[in-house]
Amino acid sequence: MLKLMKVLALALFAVAIALPIWMPGTVEGQGGTEALTTDMDAKTPNDLFNGFGALGTPVDECVADPEPPTARGNGTFEDNKFIFSEREAVDDGLGPTYNDTGCVECHQFVDVGGFAQQMEFRAGHITNGLFVDAPGGQLVHARGTDSDIVEHITTGETVKAFRISISTLGDGFVECLSNTVLQNNVAAQPSGQRGTLTSVPVVEANNTLRIGRFGLKSQHAILLSFAGDAYLNEMGITNKFDGTNGRSSSNPAAGTTENPCTTAEGVVNCTGAPFDPVPDPEDDGGDVLAFADFMAATRAPGRQNPIPAAAVRGDPLFNSVGCAVCHTRTFTTAAPGTSINGGAFSVPTALGNKIIHPFSDFALHDIGTGDGIVQNAGQSTANQMRTAPLWGIRARNRFLHQGLNITITDVIQLHAGQATTARNNFNFLTAAQRSDLVAFVLSL
Numbered sequence: 001m002l003k004l005m006k007v008l009a010l011a012l013f014a015v016a017i018a019l020p021i022w023m024p025g026t027v028e029g030q031g032g033t034e035a036l037t038t039d040m041d042a043k044t045p046n047d048l049f050n051g052f053g054a055l056g057t058p059v060d061e062c063v064a065d066p067e068p069p070t071a072r073g074n075g076t077f078e079d080n081k082f083i084f085s086e087r088e089a090v091d092d093g094l095g096p097t098y099n100d101t102g103c104v105e106c107h108q109f110v111d112v113g114g115f116a117q118q119m120e121f122r123a124g125h126i127t128n129g130l131f132v133d134a135p136g137g138q139l140v141h142a143r144g145t146d147s148d149i150v151e152h153i154t155t156g157e158t159v160k161a162f163r164i165s166i167s168t169l170g171d172g173f174v175e176c177l178s179n180t181v182l183q184n185n186v187a188a189q190p191s192g193q194r195g196t197l198t199s200v201p202v203v204e205a206n207n208t209l210r211i212g213r214f215g216l217k218s219q220h221a222i223l224l225s226f227a228g229d230a231y232l233n234e235m236g237i238t239n240k241f242d243g244t245n246g247r248s249s250s251n252p253a254a255g256t257t258e259n260p261c262t263t264a265e266g267v268v269n270c271t272g273a274p275f276d277p278v279p280d281p282e283d284d285g286g287d288v289l290a291f292a293d294f295m296a297a298t299r300a301p302g303r304q305n306p307i308p309a310a311a312v313r314g315d316p317l318f319n320s321v322g323c324a325v326c327h328t329r330t331f332t333t334a335a336p337g338t339s340i341n342g343g344a345f346s347v348p349t350a351l352g353n354k355i356i357h358p359f360s361d362f363a364l365h366d367i368g369t370g371d372g373i374v375q376n377a378g379q380s381t382a383n384q385m386r387t388a389p390l391w392g393i394r395a396r397n398r399f400l401h402q403g404l405n406i407t408i409t410d411v412i413q414l415h416a417g418q419a420t421t422a423r424n425n426f427n428f429l430t431a432a433q434r435s436d437l438v439a440f441v442l443s444l
Contacts (some may be wrong), residue, residue: 032333032354036172038325040110040114050386052298054077055067056078065226069286069288072293073348080290083287086422089249090277092278093236093237098236099143099235106165110277121140121162123140124157136259138154140153147267152262159371166294169301171296172297173333175341176334177213192418195361197210197362200212200219203241212362213362217381217384217386224289226295227288228249229243232258237282240285241288254411296351311439315425328360332353332354337352358389359389364385367416367418369400370383370385
């Protein structure tokens with residue numbers, strides 16, 4: 001009898017592995033065509049452009065300076081890529097506090113717009129059970145243009161977190177996912193694994209709300225807001241899209257305020273003299289438009305080619321253990337001409353009705369790896385993080401939001417909370433099956 005019970009148990013486990021436990025991880029609309037992909041090889045020429053806008057020609061500053069767009073989509077990819085790759089200086093408005101000198105410094109490998117090893121640091125404390133930003137703001141910058149305003153925190157800031165830079169490749173397709181598609185996907189998830197979607201303001205549409213999808217807390221819904229926020233908060237360059245104090249881009253005061261500086265002596269107002277010599281706003285919006293359109297015009301990360309045999313074997317295991325519940329394999333973008341971003345943008349032909357494979361639901365989940373930081377989705381999301389999109393993950397070797405884990409297996413073992421069942425199912429696999437599943441992830 002004992003032998004029979006063991007045989008039955010093994011048989012049931014085999015069935016559980018052979019069949020998807022919850023769902024196939026695919027959300028498609030009215031059909032579409034596969035999005036153009038990059039091979040994730042910087043040596044391949046003309047491999048990034050997806051057709052949004054005009055390609056243009058590589059910039060030669062000895063001949064002519066790059067021209068930023070004046071509206072979404074009316075610039076060229078090559079000009080926008082050059083502006084995305086430029087390094088800022090104090091005369092451009094850099095600082096007074098900042099994390100790096102250009103977009104490409106944090107989004108570079110294996111090609112412009114990809115991952116990087118750079119970190120940002122956030123901090124705060126708990127008061128009456130609630131997270132509170134550090135004085136001067138939760139983002140504590142690594143650099144400053146004047147040693148008097150280099151930022152420091154005190155021992156009172158007990159919640160501390162590093163966050164590693166993420167890839168922006170393929171983000172134009174993500175911007176063109178409708179709210180409804182994201183909502184329906186999350187609604188179909190089992191209640192115990194269901195994600196939390198955020199609603200965030202669209203700065204160029206008078207702060208109309210849209211479902212967030214960009215950033216480690218899904219704190220942005222559109223590429224202009226994402227880029228404007230980063231220009232201020234990562235480089236210190238004020239612009240009308242930076243969203244400071246909840247201002248929309250049409251607000252007369254938009255882009256007129258630098259971040260306060262959290263120094264060892266206390267919080268210092270760093271707007272204006274003596275630390276901020278360039279009049280605000282330091283960017284008239286052209287650079288931010290260039291950043292947004294560059295990201296929008298990049299191809300989606302493609303699969304390893306050829307796909308290793310181990311990855312082929314690991315493909316169905318990704319579903320059967322439950323990874324695809326949150327790491328949604330497939331979405332289809334909205335149809336060309338669809339009005340999105342609060343009416344401020346229409347889905348272009350190059351990005352519309354395109355099938356993408358981000359391996360993310362773009363929702364927040366508590367899987368035991370949260371950093372305790374609250375941004376714009378309320379206190380209940382302190383320990384929730386956006387499901388990391390896995391497309392292109394083979395191009396990086398530092399994982400999770402802090403970049404402190406080196407192997408996929410280690411990352412899986414850290415999964416808890418809403419991901420406990422998936423982790424346990426992974427551990428029930430044979431050693432060979434676990435190796436194949438890891439090979440599948442590293443083929444993305």
